[in-house]
Amino acid sequence: MIAVAVLVVLAMPALLLVGLLRLVDARQRRRDAVVARQIAVTDAIHAALGPVVAPVVRRGRGGRWTVVLAVAPDAPHVASMVGLARGVLGDDTDIVLTALPTPRTVQRRPAPASKLALSGARLTR
Amino acid sequence: MAKRILVPLDANEEAEAVLPLVADLARGAGGTVRLLRVMAGARTRIDADGRVLEYAHDVEARRQAEALDRLRDLEPVLDGVPVEYRARLGEPVTEILHEAEVFGADVIALAVRRRAWWRGALGRVAAGVRAGAMVPVLLADGGGAR
Numbered sequence: 001m002i003a004v005a006v007l008v009v010l011a012m013p014a015l016l017l018v019g020l021l022r023l024v025d026a027r028q029r030r031r032d033a034v035v036a037r038q039i040a041v042t043d044a045i046h047a048a049l050g051p052v053v054a055p056v057v058r059r060g061r062g063g064r065w066t067v068v069l070a071v072a073p074d075a076p077h078v079a080s081m082v083g084l085a086r087g088v089l090g091d092d093t094d095i096v097l098t099a100l101p102t103p104r105t106v107q108r109r110p111a112p113a114s115k116l117a118l119s120g121a122r123l124t125r
Numbered sequence: 126m127a128k129r130i131l132v133p134l135d136a137n138e139e140a141e142a143v144l145p146l147v148a149d150l151a152r153g154a155g156g157t158v159r160l161l162r163v164m165a166g167a168r169t170r171i172d173a174d175g176r177v178l179e180y181a182h183d184v185e186a187r188r189q190a191e192a193l194d195r196l197r198d199l200e201p202v203l204d205g206v207p208v209e210y211r212a213r214l215g216e217p218v219t220e221i222l223h224e225a226e227v228f229g230a231d232v233i234a235l236a237v238r239r240r241a242w243w244r245g246a247l248g249r250v251a252a253g254v255r256a257g258a259m260v261p262v263l264l265a266d267g268g269g270a271r
Contacts, residue, residue, distance in 0.1 A: 061256070064261070072142075072265075072266070073142050073143050073145065073146040073236070073265035073266070074142065074145045074146070078146050078149070079146060079149035079150045079153055080153075082146075082150060082263065083150075083153065086261075091127075091231070091261065092260075092261055093261055094255065094261050094262045094263070094264070095261070095262075095263045095264070096263075096264045096265075097146075097263075097264065097265040097266055098266050099266060
């Protein structure tokens with residue numbers, strides 16, 4: 001009995017070390033999988049559209065993939081980018097677009113002549 | 126590809142930033158878009174003498190009609206895409222997820238407002254939808270506070 005207890009105590013550090021190494025290995029494999037998919041998505045987008053965006057791939061909760069694209073929703077080819085990303089990672093992929101949409105241009109009316117005169121501006125002919 | 130796209134919109138114009146992209150996606154896949162507006166339920170208003178000023182169901186019906194009108198105004202943005210309109214009453218996250226199930230959505234697309242860094246990256250509704258959705262979510266930055 002004592003011999004078994006001594007054996008367990010002696011084996012404990014080694015078991016702990018093996019456990020930690022396995023954990024590190026699993027984490028590394030998960031990171032490699034994310035990097036591989038990010039490269040695949042980047043290559044797919046760049047091959048089709050050129051180097052227009054640098055996608056970032058993450059693994060979300062529940063193992064669902066998320067692609068972060070730093071483009072505005074109204075930028076050209078966004079639908080193609082989304083389609084390509086989903087083509088590589090599968091249809092069950094979340095897409096996040098992080099850039100702001102282009103602000104709408106507002107047509108400004110020219111200032112009336114009376115205001116120009118007040119501001120000291122001159123009208124030349 | 127995304128054949129059935131659910132687009133929850135709120136009263137804010139920034140939420141409509143996602144519509145051109147949704148239109149492109151739907152056109153590319155020959156899909157259908159359903160625009161959804163979720164509003165809080167109303168309460169019957171009673172004055173100090175106990176007289177009813179406004180019944181809850183009247184207020185809700187009016188709000189729903191206004192919301193549907195507002196959604197129909199967005200049709201030109203989705204030109205050439207089959208569009209459906211829905212207005213629901215209740216808690217936004219629950220109603221959006223329920224509508225996604227009813228519609229059989231392939232994607233839920235919503236614009237998120239930028240928030241201050243200490244308030245978390247996503248709003249409560251966007252985060253709730255993302256956490257609870259059984260289908261992919263497309264989040265687009267609609268602008269707002271930084």
